Each structure stands twice: as structure tokens, then as C-alpha cells.
Amino acid sequence: MTFLSGSLQAIQVELDARDKAQTMFDVDDVLKLCGDLQRVGLCIDCGHEQDGVGPHSERVVCEDCGEPCVYGAEACLTLMED
Numbered sequence: 645m646t647f648l649s650g651s652l653q654a655i656q657v658e659l660d661a662r663d664k665a666q667t668m669f670d671v672d673d674v675l676k677l678c679g680d681l682q683r684v685g686l687c688i689d690c691g692h693e694q695d696g697v698g699p700h701s702e703r704v705v706c707e708d709c710g711e712p713c714v715y716g717a718e719a720c721l722t723l724m725e726d
């Protein structure tokens with residue numbers, strides 16, 4: 645049952661991430677970031693905007709709070725739209 649509990653845990657992590665992203669950010673703001681050519685990631689834990697994060701990056705360690713909660717703009721949007 646290790647595999648099953650592992651995937652349930654992964655699903656829970658995704659649900660938590662979605663809730664956090666939706667609480668922390670506005671879809672319109674994230675959309676604007678997606679249109680920028682700058683590589684900016686968003687921390688769904690503390691709201692920090694981190695430079696040098698690719699648009700599809702996930703779970704990058706945040707320079708501000710140290711949690712692996714930074715998502716690229718596109719990844720963040722996907723998270724919020726699911």
C-alpha cells in the first residue's frame with residue numbers, strides 16, 4: 645500500500661498548493677506575469693516574487709521563506725485553473 649498512500653499524499657500536496665495559490669494571488673495578476681518576458685516565479689506560501697524562475701518551474705525553493713513553494717507564472721496559472 646506504499647504506492648497508494650504515496651499518491652494520495654501527492655494529490656493532497658497538489659490540492660493544498662491550489663488552495664494556497666488561489667488565496668495568495670489573483671488570476672489576472674498571474675496572467676499578466678505570463679505575458680511578461682521576465683522569468684518570474686511566485687511563492688504560494690509567502691507571496692514572494694522570485695526572479696530567474698522559468699514559467700513552467702514547480703516547487704523551487706523560495707529565497708524569502710525557504711519553502712519549496714515557488715511556481716513559475718505558467719505553472720501557477722495551471723495550478724489555479726485546475
Ligand SMILES: [Zn+2]
Binds near residue numbers: 688690706708711
Ligand atoms: Zn516564500
